Amino acid sequence: MIVGIFTVVFILLFSLQTSLMSHFSVGGVTLDLALILTVYCGVLLKGDRGIWVGFTIGLIQDCLSGSLLGVNTLSKSIIGFTFSTLKDKLMVIGFVPISVILLAASFFDGLVYYLTLTLLLKAPIPFSFLFSTLPTYAMYNALVGPILFFFINWSKKWVLRKFPLLEGFAQ
Template sequence: MFLLYITALIIVIFLLETVVIDLFIVRGVKPDFILIITVYSGLFLNKTTAETIGFAFGLIQDALSFKQMGINSLSKFLIGYSIGSLRENILSENVIVQCLFTFIASCMNGIIYILILKGLFYSEIEVLDFFKDLLIQSLYNTFLAPIIFFMLNKVHFNNVREFRGRKEEARTD
């Protein structure tokens, strides 16, 4: 049921993000909601779900962009996979942890993007300008992440409680 909620939510966010662009632009940069939701899935759901959400919605981002097929799906899949793999060793509920992982994931996403564009497509992107924008986007994502995580956790309340229970059980074992 939660997966249905999250899919519906992602579609709504995605539509708003691609249609009402003015609402989200700060210094010419937009936040990446799909990335934030991938980080959330990695921190609070399981690894496979995080990978699948990252890959599937990254692919939609690629398809609606130009000459980017495979870039976002790869980077978001890797982010979902990495955070999902670390999930059991970190305290996901901690806001600092959430912010730190979102910031690192945003940087990782940008670095994969520029590496592929420069390395495979020989794109003439100014690296310094790109990193300036990447820093702004990473900070923007980091600022928004706890708010979105809080909202998703509200919807996911029962599942999270179950998750906590399982974690405590594992600790006592």
């Protein structure tokens, strides 16, 4: 059951990410639904499940991208791992804490991409990436992400009401 739900969520998430999100781009930057779901699962799923969700999301993102295979797997796994490990020490109630967490996760995600491609592949990514694209991306995720965070939370509660057997999987 849980695998089925996650499969549907992933198909919907990546279909929306690759088609709808480009219509809401700001300065060429779009909202990263995969990152928001990774952070959500890292922070709010029981045990170390957030890590494996992060790994899976990263791997799918790599497969549906023209970028180097493994870059997003690395960043999303580490993000899932970090928030899964630190979740007991973090307060994730309200707009501001979620926003700050998403800001940090977005910067990390962008830095992993930049460093991997420039240091390992010597790809000619302009230095301006760090000062214009990355902050815009992080700000966009930090401002709009919490709304999606609340929406995912609301959806989770709705699913748990419909399928109480899944209660054990979520926190």
